[in-house]
Amino acid sequence: xxxxxxxxxxxxxxxxxxxxxxxxxxxxxxxRHTLAVMPTGAGKSLCYQLPAVALEGTCIVLSPLxxxxxxxxxxxxxxxxRAATLTSADDNRAETLARFRAGELDxxxxxPERATGEGFRNLLRDAKVSLFAIDEAHCVSEWGHDFRPDYxxxxxxxxxxxDVPRLALTATADAHTREDILVQLGIPHExxxxxxxxRPNIRYHITPRxxxxxxxxxxxxxxxxxxxxxxxxxxxxxxLAASLSGKGRQVRAYHAGLDPAVRAKNQHxxxxxxxxxxxxxxxxxxxxxxxxxxxxxxxxxxKSIEAYYxxxxxxxxxxxxxxxxxxxxxxxxxxxxxxxxxVEPQRQxxxxxxxxxxxxxxETGGCRRxxxxxHFGEEPAETCGNCDNCLNPPAAIDATETARKFLSAVYRTGxxxxxxxxEAVLLGQSTEKVMQRGHDALSVFGIVDGEEALLxxxxxxxxxxxxxxxxxxxxxxxxxxxxxAILKGxxxxxxxxxxxxxxxxxx
Ligand code: ADP
Ligand code: ZN
Numbered sequence: 416x417x418x419x420x421x422x423x424x425x426x427x428x429x430x431x432x433x434x435x436x437x438x439x440x441x442x443x444x445x446x447r448h449t450l451a452v453m454p455t456g457a458g459k460s461l462c463y464q465l466p467a468v469a470l471e472g473t474c475i476v477l478s479p480l481x482x483x484x485x486x487x488x489x490x491x492x493x494x495x496x497r498a499a500t501l502t503s504a505d506d507n508r509a510e511t512l513a514r515f516r517a518g519e520l521d522x523x524x525x526x527p528e529r530a531t532g533e534g535f536r537n538l539l540r541d542a543k544v545s546l547f548a549i550d551e552a553h554c555v556s557e558w559g560h561d562f563r564p565d566y567x568x569x570x571x572x573x574x575x576x577x578d579v580p581r582l583a584l585t586a587t588a589d590a591h592t593r594e595d596i597l598v599q600l601g602i603p604h605e606x607x608x609x610x611x612x613x614r615p616n617i618r619y620h621i622t623p624r625x626x627x628x629x630x631x632x633x634x635x636x637x638x639x640x641x642x643x644x645x646x647x648x649x650x651x652x653x654x655l656a657a658s659l660s661g662k663g664r665q666v667r668a669y670h671a672g673l674d675p676a677v678r679a680k681n682q683h684x685x686x687x688x689x690x691x692x693x694x695x696x697x698x699x700x701x702x703x704x705x706x707x708x709x710x711x712x713x714x715x716x717x718k719s720i721e722a723y724y725x726x727x728x729x730x731x732x733x734x735x736x737x738x739x740x741x742x743x744x745x746x747x748x749x750x751x752x753x754x755x756x757x758v759e760p761q762r763q764x765x766x767x768x769x770x771x772x773x774x775x776x777x778e779t780g781g782c783r784r785x786x787x788x789x790h791f792g793e794e795p796a797e798t799c800g801n802c803d804n805c806l807n808p809p810a811a812i813d814a815t816e817t818a819r820k821f822l823s824a825v826y827r828t829g830x831x832x833x834x835x836x837x838e839a840v841l842l843g844q845s846t847e848k849v850m851q852r853g854h855d856a857l858s859v860f861g862i863v864d865g866e867e868a869l870l871x872x873x874x875x876x877x878x879x880x881x882x883x884x885x886x887x888x889x890x891x892x893x894x895x896x897x898x899x900a901i902l903k904g905x906x907x908x909x910x911x912x913x914x915x916x917x918x919x920x921x922x
Pocket of ligand 1: 456
């Protein structure tokens with residue numbers, strides 16, 4: 416048998432292993448069950464493809480997406496690995512089975528739902544299986560963000576082949592999900608290998624929204640080089656692209672609803688361009704190989720820290736300085752919470768944990784990178800020197816008093832008005848609405864002035880983010896479960912104030 420190094424060079428053409436690849440391959444070749452958590456682009460495929468070539472028999476790769484399997488198949492075949500897929504989209508089934516039985520396949524890709532049938536089990540007994548590779552292994556966890564019931568059926572299959580090593584792979588798993596994968600797939604704790612997630616050349620900025628279009632226009636004006644702006648809806652991509660256009664920069668829109676030819680052209684032009692801005696939904700980016708993306712902006716809250724890491728990770732793959740800038744609003748949290756209320760009850764704890772992890776990331780006055788890396792199980796330094804808060808530490812102040820005034824005003828006006836009206840009442844502004852409702856007669860009328868006035872909006876945002884305030888179906892603010900403790904003075908509200916004028920350094 417050739418050594419792993421020799422195969423790495425002759426078959427794959429790489430001079431050496433990257434990061435944890437060597438550790439993962441060693442474990443697999445030593446016949447030990449393993450869970451490899453490696454960020455996208457770290458080279459997960461090699462971790463099972465190399466042993467597949469080295470070991471006698473066939474490596475069964477269980478993968479959730481047919482399209483992904485076919486990409487992998489093409490890439491593997493191109494470098495001379497003997498591989499095949501067994502999916503509903505393949506019409507060469509008989510040939511594949513014959514090759515498998517004859518021991519002529521290094522890799523056989525199959526979907527989990529297929530893999531759990533009786534026919535498949537019998538097939539595996541007929542031939543020699545060298546390794547089970549379980550791709551996108553987080554799908555086995557209900558705690559994870561992409562649970563697939565089919566993955567739960569894998570365990571009995573794996574257990575039928577106790578001597579065959581298992582290699583589970585994923586790019587996205589927080590501590591809880593990881594634990595779950597180990598248990599669900601019968602992998603011992605010592606089998607967990609986590610690659611470094613840090614992307615030191617990416618500078619993280621996170622800012623409350625305040626006229627998003629202008630904020631993004633400023634960012635685009637300051638950042639040279641290709642960039643991606645993620646927005647929440649298809650309509651928003653085209654609208655924002657239109658308003659960013661005509662300022663000397665090529666701007667395009669991208670979303671799944673565009674004509675396929677237009678979509679393909681926009682993507683192609685972006686990859687070829689040196690300064691294009693792509694305004695896109697998250698449909699854009701998967702499988703795009705563009706190393707010199709200089710910035711990724713989010714106009715709203717991403718789905719999870721994992722999604723944020725993945726989407727911002729499209730910046731700076733060439734290792735050159737790049738920027739990730741997220742603009743968020745309290746409404747994002749309100750909407751996310753509403754959506755959580757609509758998912759199946761058993762998935763709600765996981766979803767809530769994901770949202771509060773995001774809340775901690777946007778709310779912190781400390782290092783953003785530290786929060787990200789801790790989320791992925793690392794123990795990073797207190798400060799990174801390359802995020803907004805490290806470069807320009809924000810002032811934190813105790814805003815509990817203002818928060819209590821705000822909550823009182825919400826209460827006394829009947830829990831049915833928006834931030835603007837509450838602000839008017841607190842500032843003692845005799846607007847038409849205030850006069851009409853007689854709110855100038857309330858005890859909270861005009862109890863905020865001077866510097867404190869500047870705290871009202873950030874306080875409203877903080878209260879919504881903490882679920883002390885919610886938006887009712889009529890659009891007014893009403894108390895959430897956290898309101899009482901703050902009103903009673905049992906909980907403080909500290910505010911991180913963005914630096915007065917944020918200076919984004921140009922590259
Ligand atoms: P992942 O599945 O983790 O996102 P891939 O397996 O697709 O990553 O690999 C990402 C890229 O890195 C591919 O282009 C692959 O050829 C390359 N790559 C993987 N391992 C190595 C290595 N040891 N040396 C150089 N390039 C590598
Ligand atoms: Zn930092």
